[in-house]
Amino acid sequence: MDKLLISGGNALSGEVRISGSKNSSLPILAGTLLVDGKAKVSNIPHLHDVTTMIELLGQMGVDVVVDDHMVLEVDPRGLKDCTAPYELVKTMRASILVLGPLVARFGEAIVSLPGGCAIGSRPVDLHLKGLEAMGANINVANGYIHATVKGRLKGAHLMLDTVTVTGTENLMMAASLANGRTIIENAAREPEIVDLANFINAMGGNVQGAGSDTLVIEGVERLQSCEHTVIADRIETGTFLVAGAITSGLVKCRNTDPRMLDTTLIKLEEAGANISTGADWIEIDMRNRRPRAVNIRTMPHPGFPTDMQAQFMALNTIAEGTSTITETIFENRFMHVSELARMGADIHVEGNTAVVRGVESLTAAPVMATDLRASASLVIAALVAKGETLVDRIYHIDRGYECIEEKLQSLGAKIHRIPSKRGS
Numbered sequence: 001m002d003k004l005l006i007s008g009g010n011a012l013s014g015e016v017r018i019s020g021s022k023n024s025s026l027p028i029l030a031g032t033l034l035v036d037g038k039a040k041v042s043n044i045p046h047l048h049d050v051t052t053m054i055e056l057l058g059q060m061g062v063d064v065v066v067d068d069h070m071v072l073e074v075d076p077r078g079l080k081d082c083t084a085p086y087e088l089v090k091t092m093r094a095s096i097l098v099l100g101p102l103v104a105r106f107g108e109a110i111v112s113l114p115g116g117c118a119i120g121s122r123p124v125d126l127h128l129k130g131l132e133a134m135g136a137n138i139n140v141a142n143g144y145i146h147a148t149v150k151g152r153l154k155g156a157h158l159m160l161d162t163v164t165v166t167g168t169e170n171l172m173m174a175a176s177l178a179n180g181r182t183i184i185e186n187a188a189r190e191p192e193i194v195d196l197a198n199f200i201n202a203m204g205g206n207v208q209g210a211g212s213d214t215l216v217i218e219g220v221e222r223l224q225s226c227e228h229t230v231i232a233d234r235i236e237t238g239t240f241l242v243a244g245a246i247t248s249g250l251v252k253c254r255n256t257d258p259r260m261l262d263t264t265l266i267k268l269e270e271a272g273a274n275i276s277t278g279a280d281w282i283e284i285d286m287r288n289r290r291p292r293a294v295n296i297r298t299m300p301h302p303g304f305p306t307d308m309q310a311q312f313m314a315l316n317t318i319a320e321g322t323s324t325i326t327e328t329i330f331e332n333r334f335m336h337v338s339e340l341a342r343m344g345a346d347i348h349v350e351g352n353t354a355v356v357r358g359v360e361s362l363t364a365a366p367v368m369a370t371d372l373r374a375s376a377s378l379v380i381a382a383l384v385a386k387g388e389t390l391v392d393r394i395y396h397i398d399r400g401y402e403c404i405e406e407k408l409q410s411l412g413a414k415i416h417r418i419p420s421k422r423g424s
């Protein structure tokens with residue numbers, strides 16, 4: 001397994017180009033199953049999760065053409081098999097996103113149950129309940145969800161018990177080809193939901209209310225060829241801004257959208273950073289300052305994103321003062337705590353709250369990445385730790401950050417990938 005070797009101590013300085021959003025690309029690629037034609041999608045990041053989604057579509061017989069700028073042209077008309085096998089779903093939970101489109105467009109879906117993961121149990125009951133209410137027959141056996149419908153799904157009035165991002169996306173995609181109107185209440189409001197709705201509407205669909213907690217979807221009989229550009233990755237943006245903040249640096253993120261990062265920017269300002277923004281850029285200036293501790297409570301959008309929790313934890317470890325970080329979305333999302341502690345952080349966890357006492361400095365240690373955003377927090381911490389930190393199991397980071405070491409190197413970080421030896 002590849003590792004990252006990072007020598008801490010350099011203040012980051014310069015500009016970085018933000019990639020397309022992973023969490024938008026995955027539902028949109030799954031959503032290409034809906035088109036009766038070809039969907040051309042640009043600004044797709046080159047990430048392991050994206051490759052897995054392309055592999056999944058390819059195995060089903062979907063025609064996917066990728067050019068050298070990661071512009072994808074997808075044509076699902078030759079679909080032969082509507083199965084998402086365990087081997088792929090276990091490597092990427094977001095494979096569940098093919099469930100709604102498959103059953104809506106082809107009348108059948110056989111999708112492996114994703115099971116739990118490092119950050120929690122993560123059930124998909126709301127996806128299934130919603131599809132059933134739209135008339136799908138759902139049978140779960142031998143670890144697989146088998147969903148079928150004779151003819152078209154039918155519109156339904158859905159009230160989600162919990163705000164779920166991929167659940168909202170699955171049901172929105174299914175409803176776009178259903179017969180009649182679907183209303184989804186307590187819908188997720190993330191920018192990626194808005195991007196997916198725009199994609200469906202570009203195919204001739206009719207989704208209203210995206211970005212609010214109520215979606216109204218008028219099903220259409222057929223969705224047609226379209227072109228779409230994926231939005232910027234707000235979590236990658238936030239991660240580079242925190243990397244700038246923790247190193248007392250000056251970092252400008254280009255090709256992004258400050259309107260998607262409200263709560264993250266407010267927290268960075270609270271930490272003492274100067275933030276400037278333009279239509280498609282954000283600059284953080286933290287030169288010659290030590291960050292101040294900031295309290296965090298994760299919430300569904302527009303609240304503070306759980307996907308930025310670990311990075312802010314890293315920032316708080318060396319901040320002036322004591323902070324509390326409360327995780328309300330996932331039950332087990334503090335796996336980075338013990339690794340940060342190995343680098344000298346002072347963190348005490350009680351239930352879903354971590355109390356972080358800022359220390360003057362961190363020291364390098366061998367650490368292990370446990371999930372995607374936890375890995376990012378370890379890299380961020382290593383950028384200020386004294387000495388050389390070796391971050392193991394970085395395949396997690398390759399799932400969600402495009403060219404992380406090249407981008408950080410261009411900002412002046414000392415970071416190198418150590419490729420695994422064959423067979424290790």
Ligand code: UD1
Nearest residue numbers: 023094122123124125126127162163164165166167329330
């Ligand atoms: C998505 C994001 C992930 C982010 C998360 C929360 C993608 C590909 N992934 O994950 O990066 O961390 O949103 O912002 O977009 N739940 C249920 N029943 C369900 C579905 C969810 O109880 O049927 C619960 C989950 O266990 C969790 C909460 O709802 O506690 C939110 O999860 P959800 O929004 O579904 O997360 P994902 O869509 O999997």
